[in-house]
Amino acid sequence: MTPLKRLEVTGPEALAFLHLTIARPETERFQTGANGNLDLDWLRRRLPTDGSVQVRDITAGTCCLGIWGPRARDLVQPLTDTDFSHQGFGYFKAKQAYLGDVPVTAMRLSYAGEPGWEIYTTAGRSAFNSLRLEKGYRSWGHDMTAEHNPYEAGLGFAVRRAKEHFTGKAALEGINDETVTRRLTPLVQEEQSVVTGHEPVYADGRPVGHVTSTAYGYTIGAPIAYAWLSAEHAAPGTPEIEYFGAEVPALTAAEPLFDPEMSRIRR
Incomplete structure (x- = not known):
């Protein structure tokens, strides 16, 4: 359900503006599903001109799980x-709730002909990106392309x-883990600022690589940057990432950064 568009409608006149099947998490805040940009455009063209109602596309910052x-x-109940x-939770009703420690909007709807809920929470692509970098999972097109071989990309095990x-x-004849001249390497930043990607990486004052993917690692409690580095600088060391002219210190690290024994994924 996550790819389906979600719109948030707010403002003192939002209730009068909306005559739809809709959820009302707060007095002046509503959430509605939408069939793409057509519905979003329909709502925006009918907004009051006095600014008393706002429509915001919240799809990218939220996800939806269908539990049916x-x-x-x-x-769900436990x-x-x-x-x-x-x-306590009738059909076509919506509630703000917690599942464990996670705040969610639960809607008693079914897209499958069975009882259940649509569960919405504020977790988008960035949350997924953070988790994959902590685990060392590569992203095709971001971390590696057809220009890279599996050994330098850290996938020689496959x-x-x-x-x-x-x-x-x-094509791999003569190529192995010992002959590569560059490596995709995880860097853990010493400062809390998260770089945005594509920054140059320096060691001893000279460029030795560039950043591919970045995110804050909430499990390890530090910003993460994956970077292509020359093989000699992919070993443990302290390169620096240039971020808007400033030098951000980092440490090359062994991977995966989270659960290196792979025990959690196999239990």
Whole structure:
């Protein structure tokens, strides 16, 4: 459900403006689903000219989980103090609730013909990006492209050279973990500012690489930057990222930064 557009309508005259199937999390704040930009345009063209109503596209900063099925209530209710019974949470109703420690907007709707809820929370692509960088997962097009080989990208473990044939085997002849001249390397910043990506990386005053992806690592409690570095500078060291003319100190780190034993993903 996450790709479906979500709009937030606010303001003292928002209620009068809206005559739709809609959720009302607060007195002057509403949330509605939309079928793409057509609905967004329809609402915006009908806004009062006095500024008493605002429409904001909140799709990118939120996600939606559809929890439906005969046992949907059995799954959700133990996670919250909010009453999710049929009597306490009727069909076509919406509530602000907590699932564990996470604040959500729950809507008693079903897109599957079974009882359940649409669960909305403020987690977008940036949350996913933070988690993948802590785990060392690469993003095609951001961290690596067809110009890179699996060994320099840190994916040599996936190559089975003993196989009789696989696509790309001939291209890897003479290439291994010992011959690469550059490596995709995780950097943990010593300061709390998060760089935005594509910055140059320096060591001993000279450029040695560039940043690909960045995010704040909430589990490790530090900003993360993945960077292509010359092989000699991918070893443990203290390069610096140039960020708007300032030098941001960082440390090259072993990966993955989170759960290096891979115990959590396999339990």
